[in-house]
Amino acid sequence: MLNPFARRNPPSWVATAARLGHLSTGTVHCLVGALAITAALDPQARATGSQGALRELASRPFGTMLLIGLGLGLLVDSFWQGVRAGTDADLAGPGLRGALERLGWILSGLIHLGLGVAALRLVRDVPPGRPESHTKAWTATVMAIPFGRGLVALVALTILVVAGVMLVRAGRAALDPWLDVTQMSSRTRILTTVLVGLGLAARATVYTIVAGFLLLAAVQANPRVARGVTGTLRAVRLGRYGPPTLTVIGIGFVANGVLEMIRARYRRVRV
DSSP, rough: OOOOOOOOOOOOHHHHHHHHHHHHHHHHHHHHHHHHHHHHTTTTTOOOOOOHHHHHHHHSSHHHHHHHHHHHHHHHHHHHHHHHHHTTTTTOHHHHHHHHHHHHHHHHHHHHHHHHHHHHHHHHTOOOOOOHHHHHHHHHHHTTSSSSSHHHHHHHHHHHHHHHHHHHHHTTOOOTTBBBBGOOOOHHHHHHHHHHHHHHHHHHHHHHHHHHHHHHHHHTTOOOOOOOOHHHHHHHHHHHTTHHHHHHHHHHHHHHHHHHHHHHHHHHOOO
């Protein structure tokens, strides 16, 4: 049987862009996870999402150099995600499922484009703004238009569906088809399988809570109820069994970060 990934090799810079994207994304996830674990253990620390993690990095030794590297890596990844979607590099295939898969890649590219710009703005001492304020402002803007509450509810339900798919994939813990598992040792394959389950479960948990806050905001017609990742992590910490739950979520984000680094090493790039 022919290998479906046996397509022509892309220019070396395209493959490099894909790998740099995984490394940059993995680093951000590790930062978010580490900050969540720290917040669970230290009452003075605060959990935060991706932009907050970048701000925290900016205050550290060599933070400027790291931000430049991360910012450029995320911008490169936004380009790769566009190439990935445009050429169907990872064989999502035709039909609705394939279209949704490629749409997800485009959305990832846009998110990473925003994060990359935020990182480089921090290098210039330009604060990127508070992500929770952006979430509330976006929710308020949508609610102000006709049928806005319904649109917010629809977004929340879409996020719930995405979280559900993640949980199913976490249960299966299947490796990405575009990983070259033939180059992995048996231990690396086992580790990667475990990381897939942990990472997807943690992200699905956070997305589910984000969706819950959005639904509540739509029902109550109150955009101030909406929460992004930062607000969700902080709400988890304040809830019942908050610190242990936040620790588990943080471990999951770190696991996903390490998984991205493994993907950088073993992914096949064909266009």
